[in-house]
Amino acid sequence: MRSLRIAAIGGDGIGPEVIEAGCRVLEATARADGGFACEFQGFDWGSAMYRASSRMMPEDGLRQLEGFDAIFFGAVGAPDIPDHVTLWELRLAICQGFDQYANVRPTRLLPGVQGPLREELGRQIDWVIVRENSEGEYAGVGGRAHRGLPLEIAMDVAVFTREGVARICRHACEIAMSRPRRLLTVVTKSNAQRHGMVMWDEVCAEVTAQYPELTVDKMLVDAMTARMVMKPGTVDTVVATNLHADILSDLASALAGSLGIGATGNIDPSRQRPSMFEPIHGSAFDITGKGIANPLGAFWTAAMLLEHCGEPRAAGRLMAAVEAVTGRGEVLTPDLGGKATTAEVTAAVIAALAGANA
Template structure:
């Protein structure tokens, strides 16, 4: 049996609640599979840790994490710690030091969820967004001069490398080869006159090696509109760090809300651990009330299973999520009256019923 060491960082707010529920589901999938089990170790790195220690994780935190095969994260962020402190103190160092240059987010309308878009049925929205995750607009480059004065100057540099741009675009094309063979690239080359023409050139250059794949370039403003007006037309979308961040939240909105959306921060070569986290935030307003939606965290667990090549187990888990939604078991954010634990219990019941069903 394969043993997969996983670092748990439950984090803040609803993070510990949904991570605990996802663990229960993943352990049930592992028991049913018999091919693997997860070996967990939990870390209390969070905003509470920051308030106690003045930092989001210990100085040797990255060294500790490098021995794991995956990091399973809940949510980070809680008042009074500023968001930029929590982000730059934990998530971004992990993504960059472990070269998690692919951020992968499915945009999929599950059965049992009604899209806010008219005349869109489950199965008709089903694509992925590949976001460059380590450079671009979120590069730690720039500064502020004469701060607080009328002459203040603020510079925020976007840094794009050919190496970084080529590899994430190539990853998108490889995903498309095994999907519906269609890649769409987000750009803004009519306004950002250095970085985006460069991005477009690399996209076209990499695309030459994939003549069988349909290739399209859209300006980000038009592409955002197309997510709403024709979401059925997409297969794989590739975007820079900032554009991908915005598009994926929009993708979550058209498929039921970011409360159920999963994401993966992947080092495709597996030289370092990859990190899996739901898109939702820490939601301090509902923390401790037992009504947080665990589906985003559980679906994120399915992405982790896929990363380890456990495709059948991942598909079974998504089927159980959809069956639960179809049964009407939903938390208040989806219009239901069930608790966090109710949803998890029903997903596990679905899995158990299938395990015991006669062939």
């Protein structure tokens, strides 16, 4: 039997809680499928390690991870450690070290979930947002000098390369081609950012021209936010820069009912290195340890992991179990208007998996 080797990094806040739940559901999915098994290895990297050693992960962390089929990542960030430290020294260190340049975020309104939009609009949400994950604002170019003085200066430079833009646009085109509507929206801000974003537009136009079966349109990012709210049915696959897509994908999850549902994959399309899969809700220290964190984002993320690792049947089985549970509307966490605990939602999804296999 095939065994998937998965590195489990709970990280900070509610991350360990939802990753533990996600690992249990992955094991249940494997049992229901019968064609593979999951082998997990835990890594206690994150803010606790930083407090003890001034490192978010070991110096040889990438080497420790490189032999796994996938990485299952919870969250990063702590109130007592600057956000740029926790992000750059763990999550981004893995994403950039393994060249996981495609951040892929699916969104749809799950059965039984009430989003903030009118029902007829909410039911139109079925999107995939493809976020450039290696350059732009993540290039790390800039600096800060003369701290505390009147002439203090701080500068961050968004860096775009022709190949960086081309490869994320190609990946988005391939995703759009795999979806029924074959519709791609290229998001930009070239009216204000006249160098990097103008090149973004030009390179994306060159790439999309190679996909004549696609319907392609272009939107300024500010107008795109309004379109997602007012006309969600006109959106399908979206490609955008790191910063723009980060904002749009959080808006997407909010429109779908809760950030606790959001899933994402940090993908190395070359498959030379393991890709990393994480729910998007963050560390959520306000509910850490209360047992009420929504694990559905971790379960959807687990389905993405299975799909990427060549188990599409199991991925579909898992999402069907998630939708069966949400559709009943009886076992939902407080962020979705329910009273269920993390453990209760997890048990319900595992029961749905077992029932589907009976």
